[in-house]
Amino acid sequence: MRLIVNGKAASDPLLRPAISAVRDLGHQVEVRVTFENGDAARYAGEAASEGV
Numbered sequence: 332m333r334l335i336v337n338g339k340a341a342s343d344p345l346l347r348p349a350i351s352a353v354r355d356l357g358h359q360v361e362v363r364v365t366f367e368n369g370d371a372a373r374y375a376g377e378a379a380s381e382g383v
Contacts, residue, residue, distance in 0.1 A: 333361045333383045335374045 332353070336346065341364045350360050361383075363374040 332358055333363060333374075333378045335363050335365065335371055335378075337371070338365045 334350065340346065350362060353360050363370075365371050365374070
């Protein structure tokens with residue numbers, strides 16, 4: 332699973348515990364945080380090309 336997170340939302344105090352909870356259930360979670368304009372589209376394209 333790949334999670335694309337808006338850079339401004341990355342500091343949400345609930346985010347890390349939520350990701351940890353999903354990982355604790357045995358799921359692999361890769362996190363990509365956007366920083367610049369276009370990052371989300373690029374990350375989504377990469378995920379699609381990698382079959383994620």
